[in-house]
Amino acid sequence: MSLAINNLHARTGQRDILKGLTLEVPSGEVHAIMGPNGSGKSTLAKVLAGHEDYEVTAGTATLDGADILAMEADERSRAGLFLAFQYPIEIPGVSNANFLRAALQARQPEGVELDAVAFYHKMYAKMDVLEMNRQFTSRSVNEGFSGGEKKRNEILQLMMLEPKFAVLDETDSGLDIDALKVVAQGVNAMRSPERGFLVITHYQRLLDYIQPDVVHVLMDGRIVKTGGPDLALKLEAQGYDWLKEEVLVTA
Amino acid sequence: MSTTFSAGDIDRSKGDFFFPERNKYDAGYGLTESTIDYICDVKNDPDWVRDFRKRALKVFHDKPMPTHWATRDLENIRFDDIRYYLSDGQKPKRSWDDVPEDVKKTFERLGIPEQERKFLAGVEAQYDSEAAYSNIQKAVSDQGVIFVNSSEGLKEHEEIFRPWFGKVIPTGDNKFSALNSAAFSGGSFIYVPKGVKVKHPLQAYFRINSENFGQFERTLIIVDEGAEVMYMEGCTAPKFETSTLHSAVVELVAMKGAKLQYVTVQNWSSNVFNLVTKRGIAHEEAEVKWIDCNIGSRLTMKYPGVIMKGRKARGEVISIALANSGQHQDTGAKMIHAADETTSNIVSKSISIGEGRATYRGQVHIPRHLKNCKNNTECDALLINSSSRTDTYPAITVRGNQHATQHEASVSQVSAEQIFYMQQRGLSEGQAMSLSVNGFINDLVREFPMEYSVELKRLIDLEMEDSVG
Numbered sequence: 001m002s003l004a005i006n007n008l009h010a011r012t013g014q015r016d017i018l019k020g021l022t023l024e025v026p027s028g029e030v031h032a033i034m035g036p037n038g039s040g041k042s043t044l045a046k047v048l049a050g051h052e053d054y055e056v057t058a059g060t061a062t063l064d065g066a067d068i069l070a071m072e073a074d075e076r077s078r079a080g081l082f083l084a085f086q087y088p089i090e091i092p093g094v095s096n097a098n099f100l101r102a103a104l105q106a107r108q109p110e111g112v113e114l115d116a117v118a119f120y121h122k123m124y125a126k127m128d129v130l131e132m133n134r135q136f137t138s139r140s141v142n143e144g145f146s147g148g149e150k151k152r153n154e155i156l157q158l159m160m161l162e163p164k165f166a167v168l169d170e171t172d173s174g175l176d177i178d179a180l181k182v183v184a185q186g187v188n189a190m191r192s193p194e195r196g197f198l199v200i201t202h203y204q205r206l207l208d209y210i211q212p213d214v215v216h217v218l219m220d221g222r223i224v225k226t227g228g229p230d231l232a233l234k235l236e237a238q239g240y241d242w243l244k245e246e247v248l249v250t251a
Numbered sequence: 252m253s254t255t256f257s258a259g260d261i262d263r264s265k266g267d268f269f270f271p272e273r274n275k276y277d278a279g280y281g282l283t284e285s286t287i288d289y290i291c292d293v294k295n296d297p298d299w300v301r302d303f304r305k306r307a308l309k310v311f312h313d314k315p316m317p318t319h320w321a322t323r324d325l326e327n328i329r330f331d332d333i334r335y336y337l338s339d340g341q342k343p344k345r346s347w348d349d350v351p352e353d354v355k356k357t358f359e360r361l362g363i364p365e366q367e368r369k370f371l372a373g374v375e376a377q378y379d380s381e382a383a384y385s386n387i388q389k390a391v392s393d394q395g396v397i398f399v400n401s402s403e404g405l406k407e408h409e410e411i412f413r414p415w416f417g418k419v420i421p422t423g424d425n426k427f428s429a430l431n432s433a434a435f436s437g438g439s440f441i442y443v444p445k446g447v448k449v450k451h452p453l454q455a456y457f458r459i460n461s462e463n464f465g466q467f468e469r470t471l472i473i474v475d476e477g478a479e480v481m482y483m484e485g486c487t488a489p490k491f492e493t494s495t496l497h498s499a500v501v502e503l504v505a506m507k508g509a510k511l512q513y514v515t516v517q518n519w520s521s522n523v524f525n526l527v528t529k530r531g532i533a534h535e536e537a538e539v540k541w542i543d544c545n546i547g548s549r550l551t552m553k554y555p556g557v558i559m560k561g562r563k564a565r566g567e568v569i570s571i572a573l574a575n576s577g578q579h580q581d582t583g584a585k586m587i588h589a590a591d592e593t594t595s596n597i598v599s600k601s602i603s604i605g606e607g608r609a610t611y612r613g614q615v616h617i618p619r620h621l622k623n624c625k626n627n628t629e630c631d632a633l634l635i636n637s638s639s640r641t642d643t644y645p646a647i648t649v650r651g652n653q654h655a656t657q658h659e660a661s662v663s664q665v666s667a668e669q670i671f672y673m674q675q676r677g678l679s680e681g682q683a684m685s686l687s688v689n690g691f692i693n694d695l696v697r698e699f700p701m702e703y704s705v706e707l708k709r710l711i712d713l714e715m716e717d718s719v720g
């Protein structure tokens with residue numbers, strides 16, 4: 001069981017962004033992707049999730065063997081792929097609770113109603129883990145939320161939807177250290193042998209709290225280096241320049 | 252008589268089915284003086300009504316189409332290809348058991364008898380030109396409440412009916428009020444005596460079954476001093492190849508301190524011209540509130556109004572319009588302040604989907620000599636696609652400086668990023684749009700009685716599923 005990406009090329013308009021990206025995350029593991037701004041990290045996340053702005057020109061991506069690139073965005077979600085957005089979207093008028101209910105209802109077999117009582121129990125329990133006030137259930141999705149509240153809300157959705165694979169796109173940005181710990185607690189609670197994580201981050205800091213099994217470095221649309229947690233520490237200390245040189249040398 | 256559904260019957264949306272016609276009375280095509288005589292003879296109208304109709308016919312013919320401000324699509328109405336009166340010649344029944352089988356089945360499919368059992372104080376069900384069923388709870392009629400169809404109202408209760416009939420909306424108000432005044436049949440007459448508060452809503456359902464037909468119901472509701480009532484109406488028609496005309500006139504009178512709420516959920520098929528004039532008079536400290544939801548039709552033109560005639564009277568229009576491709580919802584509100592300290596509130600939300608077009612036209616009038624009047628107008632439009640269209644024409648004439656008015660308008664669009672976000676959580680594109688649309692109108696839906704808000708959501712979901720295919 002794994003999320004397997006092979007030689008993925010993607011572009012938007014005339015511009016190639018992913019240029020032959022290969023990566024495999026087995027279930028049960030947490031992989032981190034680090035890379036400079038603009039290297040294509042969010043693009044990878046959105047291409048996996050099926051955003052219509054990006055065209056896949058070559059390569060494959062499979063989730064437990066199923067070709068996710070052939071699916072609509074909503075099918076990918078129901079197949080078990082979750083994306084925690086770098087910039088979560090506001091949906092005016094739709095309450096958080098109703099949104100989650102609709103998302104869970106969409107996973108029910110035809111004609112089976114979601115158990116509303118069980119739903120609220122579960123949601124409140126997860127909100128407690130994330131130290132979220134109950135008032136967030138009736139507020140419109142992300143509307144007027146602070147940056148940190150939005151990120152917590154992404155993790156709440158992750159905890160409710162229980163995907164097979166989760167891609168977290170810079171979930172740490174905009175969080176102070178206390179919030180970061182809370183969010184990491186939520187993610188860690190979700191770690192299991194059946195679930196894989198791809199954690200995109202710009203800073204090593206997050207990885208102190210969500211410890212990765214493997215660290216990849218993404219530069220200019222490709223994975224240029226893969227290593228253990230110490231690779232993240234080295235990047236934190238030395239930046240990306242040494243890698244850029246290394247890449248130039250091998251290219 | 253056939254009681255099986257016709258072959259063209261489709262069950263996708265509740266209203267799209269019809270039964271074969273079996274009309275005893277058919278006024279034939281076109282509207283002339285002899286059509287009027289035919290209608291009067293069949294209905295056994297008193298002479299004053301016959302005269303009223305004939306005068307109205309002249310006004311109708313004399314008035315030009317209002318295409319100098321309204322859409323030219325009005326020119327596509329073929330008045331000569333429409334039948335102005337159809338009925339099976341039976342009196343409205345007091346029990347569903349006595350209603351002819353096909354008509355009964357129709358209303359059962361629309362859920363009317365069930366709603367009646369659950370939460371209504373009375374029901375009138377109109378099939379083409381006449382009511383097929385009409386009933387009011389005994390406890391309510393024992394309080395002196397009258398709830399009958401307009402034909403019965405004008406004959407049996409002339410002393411209450413006649414003084415107000417055509418007074419809130421004069422025949423010549425517009426071309427279509429004149430048309431209705433000439434050809435009217437069916438609709439409700441309600442009188443609520445002083446101080447009586449009717450707990451449960453009274454409901455009318457207007458059903459068109461026949462092709463090339465015009466439905467012209469006429470409703471008059473009089474709520475006496477300190478009394479209260481809520482009236483709800485629903486309407487549907489099958490989807491025929493040719494267009495259908497629905498042109499109603501609704502007059503409301505709220506006497507001193509009375510409260511009157513009029514709720515509409517219309518779900519016309521997409522070839523109905525729906526041209527309706529609705530207006531209420533609110534006397535001192537009275538309240539008239541229109542809660543209006545317009546779904547379907549080819550063209551709807553409807554601007555419910557309130558004339559606030561007495562001190563401290565209140566008028567309110569809450570409206571939702573949903574325009575899908577091939578549809579134009581031209582709706583709005585009219586608030587005429589005619590006394591001191593009167594208050595009006597307009598909240599209008601429209602949704603345009605695909606090539607759908609929503610127009611808001613508002614008129615708020617506060618003359619100079621009045622004191623301390625208030626108006627709040629809020630109109631919001633939601634566009635689902637880049638080809639959707641909305642226009643707003645607010646006309647607020649406030650003279651003098653002793654009034655408080657507030658006007659807000661917004662246009663927003665469901666963005667591709669919002670849809671993608673929701674799809675990423677597992678919702679289909681249609682479900683995502685439905686959710687956004689429901690979110691947009693949520694605060695207004697809460698104003699509808701619970702039973703209706705559920706229905707409203709269901710209708711909107713159907714429209715959204717359709718629009719993304």
Ligand SMILES: Nc1ncnc2c1ncn2[C@@H]1O[C@H](COP(=O)(O)OP(=O)(O)O)[C@@H](O)[C@H]1O
Nearest residue numbers: 012017035036037038039040041042043044053
């Ligand atoms: N929809 C888009 N249209 C145009 N350019 C884009 C689009 N999405 C991403 N890009 C460009 O692709 C590059 C990679 O962006 P992104 O994947 O967001 O980087 P990262 O998340 O690693 O910072 C950037 O130069 C960015 O400007």
Ligand SMILES: [Mg+2]
Nearest residue numbers: 041042086170
């Ligand atoms: Mg990014």
